[in-house]
Amino acid sequence: MAQQALGQVQWGSLTFGPGTPYAVTALDGLDDLPDIRGEDIDRPGQHGDYTGPDWTSARVITMKLGLHTDSPDQLRELSLALRAATQPQAQPQPLQFLQQDTLVWAKVRKRSIPYDAEFLWSIGDAALEFYCADPYLYGLTEQSASTTAYSPSAGRTYPMVHPRSYGSAGQSGRLTAVNGGASPAYPVLRIDGPVVDPAIEQVTTGGILSLDTTLQAGEYVLIDTRSRAVLLMGSSPRRSWVTAGSSWPLLQPGANEIAYRSAALPGTPDTSLLTVTWRDTSL
The missing domain is CATH 2.40.30.200 (Elongation Factor Tu (Ef-tu); domain 3)
Known part of the structure; x- marks a missing residue:
């Protein structure tokens, strides 16, 4: 209170x-x-x-x-x-x-x-x-939500790729991120492979961030939407992976629906995971 x-x-x-x-x-x-x-x-x-x-x-x-x-x-x-x-x-x-x-x-x-x-x-x-x-x-609390990529068939399962609390699971490649502040929040996005050409859509306001890349199992990429850094394994810059015409998602005050789509890596389980992390934000 x-x-x-x-x-x-x-x-x-x-x-x-x-x-x-x-x-x-x-x-x-x-x-x-x-x-x-x-x-x-x-x-x-x-x-x-x-x-x-x-x-x-x-x-x-x-x-x-x-x-x-x-x-x-x-x-x-x-x-x-x-x-x-x-x-x-x-x-x-x-x-x-x-x-x-x-x-x-x-x-x-x-x-x-x-x-x-x-x-x-x-x-x-x-x-x-x-x-x-x-x-x-x-806000003092760092919030996060996760979803596997959209699959038109039976859906996907969550891999145990690293110790972390993922919050509420998304459904059919979608999750809801609630920004309880009064200003747009800059989320940090983590994509865990295996995955080909992942794309993240800010459904609430429009705009898609797409990457032209392939991640193997055990690989991940961190995307800081404020600094616009794209880091393979959290350290190696890969800004060139962002495709032309992409937009960087912001979390507007209130509920934001995020969609995650990708192609599966041939011959591997379809287990790619998107994790969105943010804090309530105001000015």
Whole structure:
């Protein structure tokens, strides 16, 4: 159930908020709309603009903390732990708002832990600024659904190709992915062989992503629809497999029907599997 109280915030090994020595006293930027990058141009010789699509810039979240302890030494320990957890980063890390069911990918860009001798005994404060190049707000739970490819005859069976919870099974090469957020979600698609020329259709909105390739049993390809990376065995780039005219599926808010079609590899069981993974997504 949604609640207005912020609750606890998880950053690496540190937890802020109720029940911790780090009280969150203020937070800005989480529910705010990031700055808009509009593609507007002047109307020559007329009033107004020609307006294009609006895109958001990076999200910036500022958090103020109150540090509460029983002694100056403990206060120093809290300051050092906070300093250690907010070092410069090569890659974003998850900043999780546990009771808000919200996750952002962030880097610490600013940290302030001032020294105030008047309140040195047991109380301190700090301020952090998190930079989120990806401005989206994600649900904490990563969801997934799977289906075998469409077969006009008896259907297909699920192979045990790797340890994973697949969620609800699709029927006749179809599955439903529900995005509980307010913005389109970028799913990650995994296709497990054996399969020839797999195709994934976003039935709800239209558009098909097709691959010109053959996967043997035990081979798989990962497709990240946000970065548009196509990776054989999760690491080897195969972007050239995407056929001309393909479109990259997005999961619109609400229920999305996905269809999976392919040809079977001659002489092998018809067991190809599509797994769609996503998080509820909002801005």
